[in-house]
Amino acid sequence: xxxxxxxxxxxxxxxxxxxxxxxxxxxxxxxxxxxxxxxxxxxxxxxxxxxxxxxxxxxxxxxxxxxxxxxxxxxxxxxxxxxxxxxxxxxxxxxxxxxxxxxxxxxxxxxxxxxxxxxxxxxxxxxxxxxxxxxxxxxxxxxxxxxxxxxxxxxxxxxxxxxxxxxxxxxxxxxxxxxxxxxxxxxxxxxxxxxxxxxxxxxxxxxxxxxxxxxxxxxxxxxxxxxxxxxxxxxxxxxxxxxxxxxxxxxxxxxxxxxxxxxxxxxxxxxxxxxxxxxxxxxxxxxxxxxxxxxxxxxxxxxxxxxxxxxxxxxxxxxxxxxxxxxxxxxxxxxxxxxxxxxxxxxxxxxxxxxxxxxxxxxxxxxxxxxxxxxxxxxxxxxxxxxxxxxxxxxxxxxxxxxxxxxxxxxxxxxxxxxxxxxxxxxxxxxxxxxxxxxxxxxxxxxxxxxxxxxxxxxxxxxxxxxxxxxxxxxxxxxxxxxxxxxxxxxxxxxxxxxxxxxxxxxxxxxxxxxxxxxxxxxxxxxxxxxxxxxxxxx
Amino acid sequence: xxxxxxxxxxxxxxxxxxxxxxxxxxxxxxxxxxxxxxxxxxxxxxxxxxxxxxxxxxxxxxxxxxxxxxxxxxxxxxxxxxxxxxxxxxxxxxxxxxxxxxxxxxxxxxxxxxxxxxxxxxxxxxxxxxxxxxxxxxxxxxxxxxxxxxxxxxxxxxxxxxx
Numbered sequence: 092x093x094x095x096x097x098x099x100x101x102x103x104x105x106x107x108x109x110x111x112x113x114x115x116x117x118x119x120x121x122x123x124x125x126x127x128x129x130x131x132x133x134x135x136x137x138x139x140x141x142x143x144x145x146x147x148x149x150x151x152x153x154x155x156x157x158x159x160x161x162x163x164x165x166x167x168x169x170x171x172x173x174x175x176x177x178x179x180x181x182x183x184x185x186x187x188x189x190x191x192x193x194x195x196x197x198x199x200x201x202x203x204x205x206x207x208x209x210x211x212x213x214x215x216x217x218x219x220x221x222x223x224x225x226x227x228x229x230x231x232x233x234x235x236x237x238x239x240x241x242x243x244x245x246x247x248x249x250x251x252x253x254x255x256x257x258x259x260x261x262x263x264x265x266x267x268x269x270x271x272x273x274x275x276x277x278x279x280x281x282x283x284x285x286x287x288x289x290x291x292x293x294x295x296x297x298x299x300x301x302x303x304x305x306x307x308x309x310x311x312x313x314x315x316x317x318x319x320x321x322x323x324x325x326x327x328x329x330x331x332x333x334x335x336x337x338x339x340x341x342x343x344x345x346x347x348x349x350x351x352x353x354x355x356x357x358x359x360x361x362x363x364x365x366x367x368x369x370x371x372x373x374x375x376x377x378x379x380x381x382x383x384x385x386x387x388x389x390x391x392x393x394x395x396x397x398x399x400x401x402x403x404x405x406x407x408x409x410x411x412x413x414x415x416x417x418x419x420x421x422x423x424x425x426x427x428x429x430x431x432x433x434x435x436x437x438x439x440x441x442x443x444x445x446x447x448x449x450x451x452x453x454x455x456x457x458x459x460x461x462x463x464x465x466x467x468x469x470x471x472x473x474x475x476x477x478x479x480x481x482x483x484x485x486x487x488x489x490x491x492x493x494x495x496x497x498x499x500x501x502x503x504x505x506x507x508x509x510x511x512x513x514x515x516x517x518x519x520x521x522x523x524x525x526x527x528x529x530x531x532x533x534x535x536x537x538x539x540x541x542x543x544x545x546x547x548x549x550x551x552x553x554x555x556x557x558x559x560x561x562x563x564x565x566x567x568x569x570x571x572x573x574x575x576x577x578x579x580x581x582x583x584x585x586x587x588x589x590x591x592x593x594x595x596x597x598x599x600x601x602x603x604x605x606x607x608x609x610x611x612x613x614x615x616x617x618x619x620x621x622x623x624x625x626x627x628x629x630x
Numbered sequence: 631x632x633x634x635x636x637x638x639x640x641x642x643x644x645x646x647x648x649x650x651x652x653x654x655x656x657x658x659x660x661x662x663x664x665x666x667x668x669x670x671x672x673x674x675x676x677x678x679x680x681x682x683x684x685x686x687x688x689x690x691x692x693x694x695x696x697x698x699x700x701x702x703x704x705x706x707x708x709x710x711x712x713x714x715x716x717x718x719x720x721x722x723x724x725x726x727x728x729x730x731x732x733x734x735x736x737x738x739x740x741x742x743x744x745x746x747x748x749x750x751x752x753x754x755x756x757x758x759x760x761x762x763x764x765x766x767x768x769x770x771x772x773x774x775x776x777x778x779x780x781x782x783x784x785x786x787x788x789x790x791x792x793x
Contacts (some may be wrong), residue, residue, distance in 0.1 A: 252693065332694075421643060422710070
């Protein structure tokens, strides 16, 4: 079959299709977003969940029923999904459940560079990691097969460079189909009350021990026999850098990240004079290998930060800890010239608001000329952080505090903050501004529950931000277009800040990059509805 | 192992740097090479710096071009030239945004394809494969404009230098 040039994300999607994945779900987040889009485009069934926790729970339900499922998210999304994840390790699955975590070493578009290999250890779940697009395709299939064999959810870790680099991919024959989904009652396995959870924990450890045994001879690990004076243990994209920087060395590329194949590592380390672990991010392998009593060298601490590259691997090999050349002074991103948020940030700056911000394009309000954002921590955090500031600041400062959150982020985890706000209101009240541009703009204009369209832009139920706030009992709920009425927006904000009431202001205006597409999709939906109505009389 | 050709395409978000690197990678793939292409998206749509690395040859390892090892640096924005210059090897070729006169292009948004045309003069990939890759990457209505832009860049690079 002819090879195709695919990104790691596209390759995973194709792998999912050929592995018979019945459902793909997740929440958009760089660098994982394109997976579900490509899966849908290739004919798979894919949907956006409001957040990663819900996505994983939907996936778990489908896998309880025997289906093969792929759940995708960026690294920080796993934090949101961690609650069901840790206990899903106990319940296990009847079908196959693969959780894809897309890590972002170097933080090309993220708020931290956490190393999610640690989650595999913490939750007690098998994790595998590919080095290029061909492996992304192959490893997705391997992850599905492993999940079915072990009855455990399997984590597939990728990093930005594997997700977004394009390399050649050859398709394989599809996996044999899974039996059709069917509910089989298994209360002891799936109802995690303590009486069932205690044996479930023991069952998990026994299953992991089986996977560990299997990993010792797994074809996902590559032992490249070279010069025995230097051996390098590595994983993921770093494998490619290592092959280029040290073409003669012996290399053990671990595709099975967890459980660690200890005997294999011991044999490799014993076969070389000097054994060096070169891994991006945390000293994850180094710690485990040393804990197993195997002597290996790690990388100097300075290489824990940021991505690795051929140059940095060369420096590690040379033991070079001299300062690195500074990165080029790249032109920073900024709000688009015609972005509807300009008048909002202009107002926030002139009113000298204390802005608890959130995650999305609108975080760029922190840049010049506005500098109109004072905190940005996690998805949905603007509301809780804003409330906390209001609770303790002196009144004059408390009255300047505003929470600013985007529409997709509001759907993701902003709703919880509104529940908190009506339950524990600060004495000065609070003002939440929802920047509703009708799309998940930052990650490339994905749909969400608030747009009323599915991942593939078809008609769907629509979550109403203002309706939700009113239903929660927020006394002041306003919707305004900040572009067509900037003066009205400012007057509204001034009035709400002066009052000691709870207020939610939806600043609604479509994203300039998405507006034409949104119009097109809505027209298509209207045409379909009209065509359908002509037949059925408007069901 | 055969020689690897290293190209970096740089510009600002929205200029088509990534599209240009897609076309180059596709053309190299059509010519039978192993190809890898790396870039960071994410914030790129918001007008920030964008660079994309394309490497091709018999067998490519890392997808990222090491600093100082680019054979060609194609830059779409004047203010991005100096920032990316350290990526170029000694004797490497810089193709900057002023290499073709934008006014000579049927559409100024085709600068990315025009500079690819200039790059194509230096690379051992048949012109027909380049044009197939350009065609595959763009909607029908833009084919003619971009075919012309590609020719303008390619002919300019082939022309004897003035003086």
